[in-house]
Amino acid sequence: CMVEHMAVTMQSRFCRFAPSTRWRNLGVFGMLDETRHAQLDMRFSHDLLKKDPRFDWAQKAFHTNEWGVLAVKNFFDDAMLNADCVEAALASSLTVEHGFTNIQFVALAADAMEAGDINWSNLLSSIQTDEARHAQQGFPTLEVLMEHDPQRAQTALDVAFWRATRLFQTLTGPAMGYYTPLEQRKMSFKEFMLEWIVNHHERILNDYGLKKPWYWDKFLLSLENGHHAMHIGTWFWRPTLFWNPNAGVSKDERDWLREKYPTWEDNWGVLWDEIIDNVNAGRVGMTMPETLPSLCNLTQLPLGSAFSRHELAEHSLTYKGRLYQFDSEISKWCFEED
Structure with missing residues (x-):
């Protein structure tokens, strides 16, 4: 719901500042769509309050500084509200809506229908049809930008793709690999990313004459570990x-x-063994945090959560007299570019 409200503001900026009349008109319809999405989310969450009071976070999340909320808000602040119209379209319409959420909404709607949750399936399908239309704003924007400033297009997509990946490692990764009952899992998060996100993104890059991001090999390594790190981190905190x-x-x-994940036991299993030993011995307090997590100044996700424990390294820089810390070399590069 919070993100949909932010999207209303982004579309309203398209109405006012987009460089073509067609795009400005599309912004009007987009703003109406996002308003409807926010109200759907709010209505659905309100109906679930009788089952769990935590569903009130659908409304109050935007107004809190809870670190998990800030990670989401931080990304969409930069992608939707702090960027100009061109880079907002590349980050939101092309990278997020077309590359991530549109595909996931189709899958989630199908799973919900299979589970018999017709209302949830219909809500997702209704939003997804709008997402598919919004996503189309990204392609003509990219095509025009490639004619005038291909390096800007390359950088904007590379930054948005990494930041979206880190966000969905937090949101989708644990849900697919840990929260979903074992008998209902159809594929791992890594398999999903490789089949539906990676192959698709590679085709877009090839179609428009763009290169793979310089961090591509590290991105693939992160698919092995990033969501496992976020899962154990969120459980601990x-x-x-x-x-x-x-x-x-x-x-x-x-x-x-x-x-x-053949390396899972060495990278993460040993850490869970320690947690399990403490729980079984009645030392639950030793599985609880004593501090808040130290967060990356770009992604607002915990430091060290992009890769496995074997790739831990310090990534920092001083900018205008302030020290900034990052969860990876890639996030540091994104910060420097933006």
């Missing part, structure tokens, strides 16, 4: 969250994780 994260590391689930 569970007192600071507004949802109740599921550990999802039973024996059968660990077998599945090892099959999908």
Whole structure:
């Protein structure tokens, strides 16, 4: 709901500042769509309050400084509200809506229908049809920008793709790999990303004469680890969250994780073993945090959460007298570019 409200503002800026009359007219319809989406989210969450009071976060999230909310808000602040119309279209319409959310909404709607949740499936399908239309604003924008400033197009897409990846490692990754019941899992988060996101993004880059991001190999490495890091991190800092994260590391689930991620046991299993030993010994307090997480100044996600524990490294820079810390070399580069 928070993101939909932000999208209303972005579309209103398209109405006023977009460089063509057609785009400005599209902004009017987009603003109406995003307003409808926000109201749908609010109505659906309100109906669920009788099951869990935490659904009130649909309304109050925008007005809090809870760190998980800030990570989402930070990205969309930069992508929707701080960027000009051109870069907002590339980041939001092309990268996020076309490359990430549109595909996921189709899949989520199908899963909801299969599970018998008709209302949720209809809500997602209704929003997805609008998302598919909004996504089309990105392609003509990219085509025109490639004629005039291809390097700007390359940089804008590379920055948006990494930042969107980190966000969905937090939102979608744990849901697919840990929260979904084992018997209902159809693919791993990595398999989903490779089949639906990576291949699609590569085709877009090739079609428009763009190169793969310079960090491509590191991005693929992050697919092996980033969402596992975010999952164990959110579980450890569970007192600071507004949802109740599921550990999802039973024996059968660990077998599945090892099959999908051959390095999982060495990278993450040993950490969960320590947690399990403490829980079984009644030392639950040792599985609880004593501080808030140290966050990346770009993604607002915990430092060290982009890769495995074996790739931990310090990434920082001083800008205008202030020290900034980052979760990866890639995030540091994005900060320098923006």
